[in-house]
Amino acid sequence: MDRDLLDLPVLLLSAARALVDGIDAGVRARGFADLRPAHGFAFARLAGDGATVGQLAEHLDVTKQAASQMVEELVTKGYVTRGPHPQDARARLIVLTPKGWACTRAADEAAAEVLRPWADTLGPQRLAALRADLSRLATPGRLRPTW
Template sequence: MDDALVFSALVLALSGQLVQEIHANVSQQGFEDLRPAHGFAFARISVGGATTADLAEHLGVTKQAAAQLVEELVRKGYVERHPHPHDARARLLGLTETGWAATRAADQAARAAVAPWREVLGEARFSELVADLTLLAPPGPIRPAW
């Protein structure tokens, strides 16, 4: 049974294609200064209540790396730092309007990337697929692959 190998390869291939297509689409929508890894940061920041340290944990990197990422996103106008209401050390992160626009663009890009797959499988089979994958997916935040 080396279904396992086939399966692994398929998941990897699919995931790679997904990232690549979404990134290309987002770029084409005018967000050329964003790279795939930024999406994972947006995902956490858009939820609200995130500090740089929270973001670091979410991404599975050091605080310094997260701070650097935040600095870049602030400089590019996607993220704002607000004073934290209860902690003078920390700063709350939030998306700017541009940040939200980028998030919407990514959402749309994801839909566009998945659409053909949905069509190939048919609606019913696609739903089953989503259900199956839901069973398999690990809990916790989604991080850049490795």
């Protein structure tokens, strides 16, 4: 084991943080200043066909109560709505509002913007290789980092 691989944790963390911070800043700059990165993780799950509170909780790796609270906040802010669930009357389906969709598009743009200098630095080849390598390493677990 190469000795200086030991700072790989630090590098990984720095890169991850730079990325998330950059995206967050981009999203705020586009007018969505009342959101945190944690909300972005929620949006990622809701995009598509929506999700229940329970599914969201699992995705975010928090309790249902915490997820429910966040949903309440997002409803208040106008990013999502709670509707009846087509298959289960107990459950409620959370879906993005137009504002919520606009925000996810903004996030995609922001992400692309942050990634652009990375592509410039490394070249598209090595960036793609980086992505490929990471995809072989990353366990498909939760991603919320509550440290």
